[in-house]
Amino acid sequence: xxxxxxxxxxxxxxxxxxxxxxxxxxxxxxxxxxxxxxxxxxxxxxxxxxxxxxxxxxxxxxxxxxxxxxxxxxxxxxxxxxxxxxxxxxxxxxxxxxxxxxxxxxxxxxxxxxxxxxxxxxxxxxxxxxxxxxxxxxxxxxxxxxxxxxxx
Numbered sequence: 001x002x003x004x005x006x007x008x009x010x011x012x013x014x015x016x017x018x019x020x021x022x023x024x025x026x027x028x029x030x031x032x033x034x035x036x037x038x039x040x041x042x043x044x045x046x047x048x049x050x051x052x053x054x055x056x057x058x059x060x061x062x063x064x065x066x067x068x069x070x071x072x073x074x075x076x077x078x079x080x081x082x083x084x085x086x087x088x089x090x091x092x093x094x095x096x097x098x099x100x101x102x103x104x105x106x107x108x109x110x111x112x113x114x115x116x117x118x119x120x121x122x123x124x125x126x127x128x129x130x131x132x133x134x135x136x137x138x139x140x141x142x143x144x145x146x147x148x149x150x151x152x
Contacts, residue, residue, distance in 0.1 A: 005068050011057075011079060012065035018076035028078025029107060032085025033099055039086070040094040051086045055135060058083045063127025073121070073130050080134040084110060087138025092145055105144055109137035 010016065014031045018024045039047045058079045065077050088106040092098050109117055113133065117140070121133035 008061055008064045008068060009076075011061045012077045014078040014082055018078040024075055024078055025081045025110065026107060028081035029085045029103060029110075031078070032082040032089070033103065035082065036086055036089045037094060040089075044091065047090060051083070051090060054086060055083050055131060058131045059127040061127070062130040066126055066130065077130060080131045081110065083131055084134030084138035084141075087135055088141040088145070090142065092142065098145065098149075101145055101148070102141055105141035106137055109140045110134060113137075114140075 013019060013024075014028045017027045017031060020027050039050060042050075061079055062077050066072065066074060069076070085102070085106055088102045089099070092102060110133070113121060117133045117136050120136050121129055123129070124132050
């Protein structure tokens, strides 16, 4: 395998976390938490710009990783879960309860794939399809967190 392919797989698998034989998406989601810890301390506009760039990067890397593996939406690719968790937490205060709630809600939407998450995953091609379902799951989780804590 070429060094370029290894580099692509390094990013796509969240530093090879995607190779964990059980629940690789859950471990990938955990990467999103520590990354958001650093983003949370930054100005909000910087977080939005970073996450937007990260999503674009994730689409490109996921597309290349899919081609390297020769499998549609390979389970080793977890950069999409990292992006989804970042979307889940954007604009949400970084504390244990919020992180736990975001983590559970994001994994719930990502695993169960309700409409429109399922449609995005199945209908969109390549890296866009790999990442879009997690971005949508992240948006749904973010909105639900805001609603739940608004009721509080």
